[in-house]
Amino acid sequence: MMGYKKIVVAFSRRCLSGAFLILFGYGVTAQTPAVLGNEGYYQIKKMRRRTHNAKAIVLGSLSDGPSKKHLAQLAMVLLNSQPISVDSTGHYKQEVDQGSYTIIGRNIFYNNSTIQHIKIHQGDSLNIDFYLFPSQTVN
Numbered sequence: 818m819m820g821y822k823k824i825v826v827a828f829s830r831r832c833l834s835g836a837f838l839i840l841f842g843y844g845v846t847a848q849t850p851a852v853l854g855n856e857g858y859y860q861i862k863k864m865r866r867r868t869h870n871a872k873a874i875v876l877g878s879l880s881d882g883p884s885k886k887h888l889a890q891l892a893m894v895l896l897n898s899q900p901i902s903v904d905s906t907g908h909y910k911q912e913v914d915q916g917s918y919t920i921i922g923r924n925i926f927y928n929n930s931t932i933q934h935i936k937i938h939q940g941d942s943l944n945i946d947f948y949l950f951p952s953q954t955v956n
Contacts, residue, residue: 857882857930857949859922864942873937876910877945879903879922888924888949895921915939922947 875896879888887907894901894909897918901911917936923929927949937943 856928857922857947859930859932859948860946861932861935862944864944865938865940871914871939872912873915873939873941873943874910875901875913875918875920875937875943875945876908877943877947878906878908879924879947879949880907881927882948882950885948888927891925893923894947895919895923913937920945922949924949926952928952 877894879892879894880886881888889903889905889907892903892907894903894911896911896913901909903909915938917934918932920932920935921929922931922945928951930947930949932945935943
C-alpha cells in the first residue's frame, strides 16, 4: 500500500489517556482495544491518502460490544449532530470537509459512544468502528 500511512488508535471513551495502542508504518500487526465501563468503545484506523481531493472520508460500522454482531436497526452515527445513515449491514460512509468533529455512534437500545474533537484533514480516510454496550434504559 504505497502512499498510505496507517495509524491505529484504540481507546475507551471513558479513559482517553488510559490504555491505548498506536502503531505507525505500512503494516498493522495488532489491535488492542481497551474496554472500560459500560459505554462501549471504538477503534480508529486512519489512512492518509496522497490526493488533492478537498474531501475526507469517514466510514466504519456499529456493532454490539459483547457479541461483535453488527447493529443495523435503529442505529445511526452523528457527525457534529448531523445524522449519517447506517445501511442494513451496520456500515456507514460519508465524505466530509477538513475540520474538527464530534462523532457519536448510537442505537436506541445501547449506550452511546462519543469521540470528541477529532481532527480530520484533507485526504484522510478514517475507519471508525463503534462497539456499543446494551443500555439499562431506552435512549
